[in-house]
Amino acid sequence: MPAEVDSLRKPCIGVTIVPKTRFWHNKSKEAMMIKTVIFDVGGVLIRTEDRTPRRKLEQRLGLQPGESEVLVFNEKVGNAAQLGKITSAELWGWVQQKLGLDDAGVAQFQQEFFGGDRLNTSLMAYIRSLRPAYQTAIISNAGDNLNRVITEIYPIADAFDLVVGSAYEGVMKPDAEIFKRTLTRLGRRAEETVFVDDFAHNVDAARALGMHAVHYTPATDVPAVFAQLGVVPPG
Structure with a gap:
């Protein structure tokens, strides 16, 4: 989503x-x-009806299958965002830092991650x-x-x-x-x-x-x- x-x-x-x-x-x-x-x-x-975009994203970034979903939804930071303790922007900033992406890279990550929704x-x-x-x-x-x-x-x-x-x-x-x-x-x-x-x-x-x-x-x-x-x- x-x-x-x-x-x-x-x-x-x-x-x-x-x-x-x-x-x-x-x-x-x-x-x-x-x-x-x-x-x-x-x-x-x-x-999420098609997880192919996520799997391709993970392959491109050298992540294990399903690891992108863990990063976005299941880490402590993801839970903090869902509890309103941090903003969604801060969540994506954390993902960006975790994966060593630039601004364009994290934008592409989001597009691909939700591409099958x-x-x-x-x-x-x-x-x-x-x-x-x-x-x-x-x-x-x-x-x-x-x-x-x-x-x-x-x-x-x-x-x-x-x-x-x-x-x-x-x-x-x-x-x-x-x-x-x-x-x-x-x-x-x-x-x-x-x-x-x-x-x-x-x-x-x-x-x-x-x-x-x-x-x-x-x-x-x-x-x-x-x-x-x-x-x-x-x-």
């Missing part, structure tokens, strides 16, 4: 499994009255179809330029009533606090929401609070899963 972006096991009553998709829901009538759908960004709304257009079309019958929201572990990413690079911000980014909050998924803040701002109870994320530990954290949760994979049919939860587009 663009440089700036892009992430507790206590089910209440039942677990339902659909092929290649894991999701949980409380089967009570009250719990099925979902009013808000919440999505992760990286890995769900914006996906694509917007999940079908999922976005579905999300838009749910409005205004359902509230829509984002919870993303992302740097301080998440807003620029979803307004300028991938213009999807208008499809969401609330955007909660970890760098702005100083807290990351799977910390329960970021979910609690989101629920408060939406004015919803946990059982009135469903959360979609590609990391199981984030899904588990949402479940622990009583939220419905879907563990997203490329094979996940979100409309079908949501329909089983009673969420369907209006009309």
Whole structure:
């Protein structure tokens, strides 16, 4: 995903499994009255569909396969950026220094690193179809330029009533606090929401609070899963 972006096991009553998709829901009538759908960004709304540019980048720089992703996302510096302790610009400055790149080199690194990223257009079309019958929201572990990413690079911000980014909050998924803040701002109870994320530990954290949760994979049919939860587009 663009440089700036892009992430507790206590089910209440039942677990339902659909092929290649894991999701949980409380089967009570009250719990099925979902009013808000919440999505992760990286890995769900914006996906790295082709990793060839990253592998070529790594070969060119003499890095091991996957090492570029560790540098950008998983080092302590990357986590610091997602927590808002440093800016995204400072993160890329660190990558530049780590790899001994000049300004043009780090710009090329970013272009190649995110060269295989694509917007999940079908999922976005579905999300838009749910409005205004359902509230829509984002919870993303992302740097301080998440807003620029979803307004300028991938213009999807208008499809969401609330955007909660970890760098702005100083807290990351799977910390329960970021979910609690989101629920408060939406004015919803946990059982009135469903959360979609590609990391199981984030899904588990949402479940622990009583939220419905879907563990997203490329094979996940979100409309079908949501329909089983009673969420369907209006009309």
